[in-house]
Amino acid sequence: MQRIVTAFAFSLVFMSCATMSTRDLASNEENGVNYPPDTFENGFVNIDVLEPIAFNRKKDPNKQKTVHPIMFQHDLDEAHKSQLKSFRPLMNFKSKEEFEKLKKAGRLGKGDLVKLPWLDKNIDVRDSVQAELLSKILQRYVYEGWFDQDRTENKTDLENQFRENSYRTWCHTPWLNITEKGREAIHGLTKEFPIRNTSVYHNVPEEIERGENAVTWGLAFFNQNVCQNYDTFFTEEHMIQQMRERKPVFDAGDGAVSFKLLFNTMPDWDKAMAGEWTGSGKNSEVKAYNWFAHVSHDRKDSIRHIANVAHVQMDIGLRDSRLIGTQDDLKNWVMTTFYFDPNYHNEFLDDMKIPEALRHMRPVGLQYGLDVGESIIFAGANNNHRPDGITELPYDKTRLNGPVDNIKSSCLGCHAASGMNFGLPVDKNNQVHPSAPGLGFLTKEDYLRYRKMANGGNYDFNMQLDKSMRNFSKSKDYKIKLPEIQK
């Protein structure tokens, strides 16, 4: 089997807490910092962990390091007292052959053996009724299997959910646990952007919006179609070659699914966002699904604390040419998103044993193209797309975008840029083309133009892959000098 190169492929040898450097933790507390800057020099080993772990990716005894918790002592004490568990990446990277073998032997989860549930419905993604059905099928698909192990009465032990799936294979992307935005210790969330008032959530307090101090953190999962391709992608040789040749290629094929749970760090969110993230009247018992995580809540500030974070958005991506109306130019990707709405109840999920809050995740719409009008917004839902930064487009001429996403972009528009910057020409200072796509594309024409410039390469709409390759190419051990391209 090929060796998967990951920044978390350190041997998971957990040592006793007694060896932990409590002095360092105490001095962190005095200085008020717990996330020192990531630099090439330290090789990006500022990894947020709950227990000290041996870091020996190189298997060279001289290079072994111990990674210690960066938490403040009182947070660490609280994590232990509350029995919060460490994040353990799901790394089910098995080759296609291994998958076939396991499948034959009946050793995969039941969900891996049955037909993909959207295939026999003859769905045309351009039809609003069928698009909404697809959204709900996908929501069900990503919720299945996470809650069976939870033996808590009424299934309220939220902290242990989405850690192991008994029904279907899911995996996480390597190389996202480094940098100040890297995975936090408890659920593996990575840092994203501050929340602001949008067409979806209106109650964000002004000082929080202005101060940009309620950022969102997210956790993404990929199904076996993607995990199988991760098996060959995340090998040292392949990753270096990708960087040197500046020809990004990743291809997950039909049936690839990714989903992301997004959590906002607004302090006392149940009070600040009462009525939007909590219910009222007959729904007063309902509140957003939530976790305790080790997060910073300010855009600029890197100090992490244990905080309760609210699940306010879920995103799903699906690539499948077998769906009617998907576009070959966009590799047949469709995207759909959901937000917490205490007054919405999804009957499609009634028979599922899932936490009540998740039944209130409202599907917003489905996007199948980059241009205006190639997104369907479902009746009763609010979208969040303002290409000029001010005006919400009418919903028959908009592009799908979630409540915590950048209002100027759209789901597919941003994801279409994945990997593309690695393929664009660089100048003699190794700077990539100045007009590289930042927030993505608002039209297909624009996207196709860049794709041509980038040698036709991309990472198949997978944004985490883009981010992980950025981390890889900058890390000390692998720092890759990109070739100069003559003009």
Ligand code: HEC
């Ligand atoms: C402005 C750019 C941008 C927009 C707009 C955007 N995304 Fe993403 N998306 C990202 C980035 C960057 C990541 C990786 C984040 C991370 O893991 O830290 C990501 C991750 C994801 C993932 C996990 C799989 C992957 O590709 O990494 C899914 C699924 C996803 N987004 C779906 C959506 C959907 C659905 C929408 C619209 C509602 C959307 N995104 C809007 C940039 C964007």
